[in-house]
Amino acid sequence: MSILLVGGGSRSGKSRHALLLARRFGPRRGFLATAQALDEEMRDRIRKHREERGEEFLTIEEPLDLAAAVVQAEPALDVLIIDCLTLWLSNIMLAEKEIDTAAQLDAIAASKLPCILVTNEVGCGIVPDNALARQFRDRAGFLNQQAMERAEEAYWTIFGAALKLK
Amino acid sequence: MSILLVGGGSRSGKSRHALLLARRFGPRRGFLATAQALDEEMRDRIRKHREERGEEFLTIEEPLDLAAAVVQAEPALDVLIIDCLTLWLSNIMLAEKEIDTAAQLDAIAASKLPCILVTNEVGCGIVPDNALARQFRDRAGFLNQQAMERAEEAYWTIFGAALKLK
Amino acid sequence: MSILLVGGGSRSGKSRHALLLARRFGPRRGFLATAQALDEEMRDRIRKHREERGEEFLTIEEPLDLAAAVVQAEPALDVLIIDCLTLWLSNIMLAEKEIDTAAQLDAIAASKLPCILVTNEVGCGIVPDNALARQFRDRAGFLNQQAMERAEEAYWTIFGAALKLK
Numbered sequence: 001m002s003i004l005l006v007g008g009g010s011r012s013g014k015s016r017h018a019l020l021l022a023r024r025f026g027p028r029r030g031f032l033a034t035a036q037a038l039d040e041e042m043r044d045r046i047r048k049h050r051e052e053r054g055e056e057f058l059t060i061e062e063p064l065d066l067a068a069a070v071v072q073a074e075p076a077l078d079v080l081i082i083d084c085l086t087l088w089l090s091n092i093m094l095a096e097k098e099i100d101t102a103a104q105l106d107a108i109a110a111s112k113l114p115c116i117l118v119t120n121e122v123g124c125g126i127v128p129d130n131a132l133a134r135q136f137r138d139r140a141g142f143l144n145q146q147a148m149e150r151a152e153e154a155y156w157t158i159f160g161a162a163l164k165l166k
Numbered sequence: 167m168s169i170l171l172v173g174g175g176s177r178s179g180k181s182r183h184a185l186l187l188a189r190r191f192g193p194r195r196g197f198l199a200t201a202q203a204l205d206e207e208m209r210d211r212i213r214k215h216r217e218e219r220g221e222e223f224l225t226i227e228e229p230l231d232l233a234a235a236v237v238q239a240e241p242a243l244d245v246l247i248i249d250c251l252t253l254w255l256s257n258i259m260l261a262e263k264e265i266d267t268a269a270q271l272d273a274i275a276a277s278k279l280p281c282i283l284v285t286n287e288v289g290c291g292i293v294p295d296n297a298l299a300r301q302f303r304d305r306a307g308f309l310n311q312q313a314m315e316r317a318e319e320a321y322w323t324i325f326g327a328a329l330k331l332k
Numbered sequence: 333m334s335i336l337l338v339g340g341g342s343r344s345g346k347s348r349h350a351l352l353l354a355r356r357f358g359p360r361r362g363f364l365a366t367a368q369a370l371d372e373e374m375r376d377r378i379r380k381h382r383e384e385r386g387e388e389f390l391t392i393e394e395p396l397d398l399a400a401a402v403v404q405a406e407p408a409l410d411v412l413i414i415d416c417l418t419l420w421l422s423n424i425m426l427a428e429k430e431i432d433t434a435a436q437l438d439a440i441a442a443s444k445l446p447c448i449l450v451t452n453e454v455g456c457g458i459v460p461d462n463a464l465a466r467q468f469r470d471r472a473g474f475l476n477q478q479a480m481e482r483a484e485e486a487y488w489t490i491f492g493a494a495l496k497l498k
Contacts, residue, residue, distance in 0.1 A: 007325055009290065009455030011473020041463070121324065123175030124341065125291020125457020126299050131207070133458050141177020145326035156324050158453065158488050159339055160477035161497040165327040173491055175456065287490065289341030291457020292465050297373070307343020311492035322490050331493040 003109050003150050007119040008157030017155060017162045018081045018116045025114055026078030031057040032069055034088040063091040067107035074113040085119035085147060086140050102146050109150045119144050169275050169316050173285040174323030183321060183328045184247045184282045191280055192244025197223040198235055200254040229257040233273035240279040251285035251313060252306050268312050275316045285310050335441050335482050339451040340489030349487060349494045350413045350448045357446055358410025363389040364401055366420040395423040399439035406445040417451040417479060418472050434478050441482045451476050
């Protein structure tokens with residue numbers, strides 16, 4: 001039915017704003033984590049995020065096929081936070097899979113389940129030295145634009161504030 | 167006559183917004199590319215950008231003396247996109263030339279040709295390890311401020327959206 | 333009495349905007365520099381900043397205990413710029429001290445002296461390779477959010493422009 005997009009730099013208050021937006025919807029709330037606990041630091045981050053959300057959200061873990069997860073979750077939920085698109089992109093690049101992000105986002109937008117997409121801005125620093133990081137940066141920027149095109153509402157978070165973009 | 171400034175992170179929709187602004191003006195549109203095709207990756211980026219613009223724009227390549235290029239292009243064009251200031255700065259630093267960017271921007275602002283300047287925000291990441299990157303970051307920030315001071319209209323692009331700054 | 337927050341990327345016009353805001357208050361103006369002149373480059377940056385401010389400001393240097401410096405400065409000043417929070421965080425991490433930044437900010441907010449806090453956005457680039465930089469980035473983001481929560485007025489600076497956040 002609708003995509004809401006919340007993006008910003010790291011620790012800018014994105015996830016908190018997404019939790020806030022989720023309260024607009026019914027009580028059956030889901031949280032789709034794209035993060036994969038591949039090392040200790042990631043495990044730690046995932047655990048902390050889970051504690052922040054509390055018990056209010058049903059957690060779903062899906063690193064790659066977001067569209068399928070949304071279709072499956074649709075009957076059981078009133079709203080779903082998907083956190084985050086840039087880790088999803090990382091997963092796609094690591095898995096060396098051809099995943100059509102535009103088609104996935106179309107499917108999410110077409111679902112009856114309102115989805116709040118969380119993403120990172122990664123393109124406002126110095127051009128990275130290594131080619132893979134440059135490629136990631138480019139693809140993340142394009143992915144964020146794809147999400148923005150499909151969003152009915154969008155926010156840029158900075159210092160914990162949320163500026164409405166559309 | 168006037169400078170319009172469009173800046174943002176990489177792949178934030180800067181160039182697309184510049185193309186959109188250019189449509190406000192007459193049909194004789196130019197695109198000044200400051201990029202130099204020094205390696206395969208840059209050649210590839212330049213080619214892709216050219217394809218995105220299509221045939222609608224006359225392409226001019228000038229890595230250093232933007233003011234002279236603007237003066238020369240003035241009689242033949244209704245609007246000129248200059249893309250981008252941060253690559254121009256890179257060129258200046260690589261050429262180890264003393265180019266007075268403020269004087270160049272003054273000359274561009276004084277021209278009868280409306281110029282849409284595209285630039286990158288590069289200062290919102292972690293302080294870079296190497297001194298040259300720190301110097302580039304500082305100079306890019308100052309250059310963007312110089313352009314902003316002379317701009318009649320300015321935009322910050324993020325996720326493909328354009329926030330009006332002035 | 334009040335915290336005003338000014339944050340943005342490097343060379344985005346933060347300090348200049350802070351100087352501008354300081355003029356709203358009485359003539360007894362202070363500038364608390366958190367920078368430590370540990371090497372030539374830093375000495376140079378500190379000297380340049382001091383020249384930019386001119387004689388109008390009383391300079392205080394304090395790398396760690398900002399709250400104590402504010403309490404001490406309160407009777408003598410009408411306004412104090414604290415520049416900047418991210419260098420303060422650097423100092424705390426280098427000194428390996430346990431400093432409760434939330435308590436420090438509470439004390440600053442409770443002071444009768446209006447304080448203009450300057451900070452850097454460092455979280456909008458690619459995830460840094462090294463763990464210390466990632467930790468700094470996280471802590472800087474949290475610190476900026478702590479400052480924002482306590483601010484009565486806040487600005488995001490970009491290309492020398494200041495967008496009001498609250």
